[in-house]
Every structure is written in C-alpha cells, then in structure tokens.
Amino acid sequence: MRKLPALFALMLTAVAAPALAAECKSTAQYADARAVIEDLDRIVAPNGVQEAYAAPIGGIQQWINVRGQDRDNPILLFVHGGPASPLIPGLWQFQRPLEEYFTVVNYDQRGAGKTYTLQDPQSYADSIHIPTYVDDAVQVAEYVRKRYGKRKIVLAGHSWGTIVGMQAALKRPDLFYAYVGIGQAIKVMENERLSFDYGMQQALAHGNTAAVEEMKTIAPYPGDQPVTRERIITARKWAQYYGGMTAYRAESPYFYRAGRLSPDYTDDCERAAVDEGNVYSLGKLLPEFLATDLSGVREFPIPVLMFMGRHDYTTPSQPTDAWLKRVKAPYKRGVWFERSSHMMQWEEPGKLLTSLLTYVRPLTEEGRADAKR
Template sequence: MTVFSNPGVHFQGYLTLNGIQQWVSIVGQATTNPVLLIIHGGPASTYSVFTRATQLFSQKLTVVHWDQRGAGKTYRKQPVVPKSLQNLVDDGIELSKKIKQLLPKVPIILLGSSIGSITANLMVQQAESLYTAYIGTEQMTRFSHQYAFNQLMFETSHRFLKQNWLQKYPFNADAWSAKQIETFNIFSALQKTDVDNMVTNLFIPNLLQCPSYGPQDYIAFAKGMIVSYNSLHTELDTFDYNRLLTETNLPFYIFQGEHDPITPTQATKIYFNQIKAPRKKMIIVPGTGHLCMFARPRYFIDKASELRRLVLKK
C-alpha cells in the first residue's frame, strides 16, 4: 500500500486482517508524529465518519480509523460479523503490527472509546509492547450502568418516565436483561438535553457529511450495527469487568465527558483510582456527554498534546 505523501501520511482502503478485508484510514501531516489508533464503540459504530475532527487531530497525531469486522465499509465489503470480542482484539492487534511495519520508529497511542474501551483494554493486556500509551474515552466499567441509572433517576424531571419506565427496572443494574440495557442507553442519551446528543448532534450529521460515504455505506453502517449487536450483545452484557486491567507499564489517560449519561464520571473515577501506572491522568471534558472527543475536538487535542510530548521523549 502507498501511504506516504510529502511530508505526511495518507491512506484510505482495505487491509487484510486475519483473513478479512477491513477498511482503514490513516491521516497524518508528519511521519514522525505519534500514531493515534482509535478503537470505535458500538459495537459497529465506526468513527471514520468524524472527518472534521480527524483533520484537526492529524496536525499533531497520525490518526488511524478502523471499521471493525462487522462495521461500516468493512461490513459492506463482506457481511462477516465478529463471533466474539476476541475476534476484534485479534484484528486490532494484527492492525497494530501492520502499523509498526509501516512506521517502525513511531509510538502508538491506543485509544478505546465506549465499548471500544473494553476491546482496547484487552489489546493492551495481550500485546502491551506494541503500544506506548493508553487513552480511554467513555471508559466502560462494571459500575457504569448502575451509576447511569442512579443519575437518571435523580436528575430526570419527567414524572411519566419515572413511573412508567425507570421504576420498572430492577434497581440492581447487574440484574438487567440485554434488552433493558439497550433500551436504557437509548433513553438516557435522549434525556440529556444540556449536552450534544451522540446520535442526533454527532453521529448523524457527521455520517451525512462524510465525503467518503454514500447511500450504500449508510445502509451497510445501519445493518452492521444491527448484526454486530445481535452477535455480541450476550457477551457484552455479561462481560466480567474484573477482566479489565488494573496495572500497566503504559501511561494511562482517561478523557471523560462531564455529563456523560451512559458512562458517568463517578463510575469512571472508581475504575481510574484502581489503576496502577507509571503516569495516569483523568481529564474531564466540560459541557460534553458521550463521545466527548468529537463533541469538543479542539479541547481533546489540546489536552492530548501533553501525552504526545511524553511519548515522543521515550
């Protein structure tokens, strides 16, 4: 593949990862900048549609977006879905190795967002030597659903919502069914009117404005989310969060939306406080909810510049 464009890096196309053609975009303005490998959430909510944020990030980082197995353009190429989280972990590690071959002296910062923070977390555990730092945004933890439920019960002013929906949920979020988790995430996001909604304000406008997306891509995006969810929801909804790392040799950063209704700040702090790392930092992104890095991309890259300097010194 041809990726170098004087003086930077640019590639959009398919790479073979563990036997599957998967869509990857690489955008950077200098070959010496650290790589930011973004592991999207969902499952199958590909972030390659956030092209405006990517252009901003690419001034200081070489940004790698990857439509995972079962997501976006990868699903359009071949309708293959992940059978397990480990499929995604294996593909992500294979992609990381290819990036190392392409840019052997460049550090890789691994970023996992939302459900992608589980995948990225497992990637670090299984192949830590490939990476120089970890960033979690919308970091999923074992406390996320419970704190989100408590937060919505406390904050909502909708009496009908409380009496006819919330109060029918088991108070202990560990007892929720897969359908209850899915429905809760949708409704809780819609209740947060004081921050950008991740679907209506962030995903849909960026999806419709993405220059590399057309009607067939929109269809593949929607279908990929449905089939990937159907394939993975049981594993995700019963995931043992004790599997998440608690100790790493990498700098460990968390970017947290101040008013995230799905992965609340209080829940993320509990997990963050358990982490042992040579350097760790939790950054609250003001005035944002879920997908904080795309709601305030300039704030994100300004704060991430400290980590950029740190990995370049290694």
C-alpha cells in the same frame, strides 16, 4: 423511535426498527457539500499521508483510514465505539487539528461500516466475540506500525472501543507508548445501574411523569432480571434525553447524520451498511458486553490516561475515576471534560487536542518511558 446513541444504543435502535431492512437511500442532495468538505480535508503537505485501503486483518479484509500532515509524527490509533458504529464517517467533524500532531489511524471493525461491505459477513459470523476484536486491534497496530516505520504507537478507544482497546493494551503492551480511554467502560453492569438511576433522578426532578412511569416498568434496573435489548432501550432513553450522551442536549443528530456529508463513505449503500452492521453485530456481542468487568485490573503495564466526560451517563465516569485512582501504572492521569458527556471528540475538540499534546505526545518521545506526572 428516537435514536439512542453509542455503546450499543445505536445498535439497539436499529434492531427496534424493521430488521435488516436498510435501503440505499439517495443522498445526492448532499453531494455539493461533500465536495467542499473533501477539498478542505485534502492533505497536500509534502510529507503528509492520506490513505484508505483494505488490509488483511484477522483472516478478513478490514477497512483502514490514515491521515496526517507529517509522516514523522507519532501514530494515534483509534478503536471506534458501537460496536459497529464506525468513526470514519464523522472524522471530518473533529479530526483535522489532531492530524497536525499525529498520524491518525481509524479502522472499521469486523461487522462494521466498510468492513461489513467488503465480504459476506456471514463468512465470519462465528468470530464475533470480544477476544477476536482484541486480536484485530493488535493486528491493526502491528500492521500500521510496520507500514509506516514506527517502533510503537499510541492506542485510544472510545466507548465500546475502550473494552477492546484496554484489553489490546494489556495483551500487547510492547506495541504501545500509552493507552487513552475516552468514555471508558470498566464494569458494564455498574454503568447500566448508574445510567438508569441518573435518568430516573432527572425525570423526577423535571416532573416528567411519563418517563418515570416508563422506567418503573423495568425497575429495579438492572436488578436480577435478564438484561434484554428492550430493557436497555428503556434504561438508556431518559438518561440520554437528559444530556447523558451529549451534554445539555436531548438528542445528537450531528452524530447520526455525519455520514451524509462524509467524503470517506463514497456511496449510499456504504452509508446504509452502518445500520446493517449494527443489526448484524448486536445479538452476537450483547451477552459478552454485559459481562464485561475490567475492575479487577490492578496493574497496567504502560502509561494509561482516561478522558472522562463530567456529564457522561452513557458510560458513567465515576467507575473509571475510581479505577484509575487505585490502579498501578508507570504513568496515569485522568482528564475531566467539564462540558462534555460521552461525545468528547465532538463536544470539546479543543480540549481533546490540548490534552493529547500535553499528556500523551510527550510519552512518544524516545527516552521518556518513565515520564513523570
């Protein structure tokens, strides 16, 4: 089966394969390339920071990665997507320019990536619930804020990470200068409908009879039938095939294969653990994920920015745009990425950087809490 990316899709595909059968397949052929990337990524600036370590977060050890050219820069904390789709293996593809203006913090969430390998995941199986992930994000924010001597930080979420990040910002607004949603999920079941409708429209427009017939087997979607893993796979498959994941692309191998060249994941079993974490987390989180509805949030206590892909049909941007227009906040802004779908960091990294510099970094300057639009 062709892999289907982010916000549960990567997990869904992993489960469709033989469950928990991941192998530590050798990637030795990429060692020389990894060495080049590692050397390029090395931070040598005297006041820079380049650290990766396990920290006690939420009663378990969670893996944290911190990079920046100047410790005096504001901290930008990313909450990755998936769930259990860690961002750290792909940092080398887009993050270096951001590190000149922010100290960028990423962490592998519980049940994901290196955090999955640090302890027996069954020891915290009962904690795999969205509120726990929210508490984890808050604790990571507190931890790095104290460790690096900051009063507040910037919080950003991508895809699934927006469900966690937005709730963390609402729970502890005192920790954050601003919240940035990248591919924000507002009402998941509405997203499912929009994604399916887009896939059907595109299949009809392209005369793809096989795709139309396949989607008809689950129509109306989501409808009043249970939203199962199998139905989600069918619904997402064609929306993403027609560019709803990465604009103008039917597939996104750059995303899936990034770990093979990552200097941050040091052995093959760590890379294999990404898929294992996907499988581990899916069944536990799927019902809560599908029930997510943040459309009732009418006021936001801190500046809120939404980065929206014009062609995103993984977490469609229309509900996010509508929510942002009606929410009350001390500062709010929507930024459209016109040549992006869901993977804005990869698709338009230049616009990501300039948007953060133009709209977000000024909010970190003390005394500008009441920033104007």
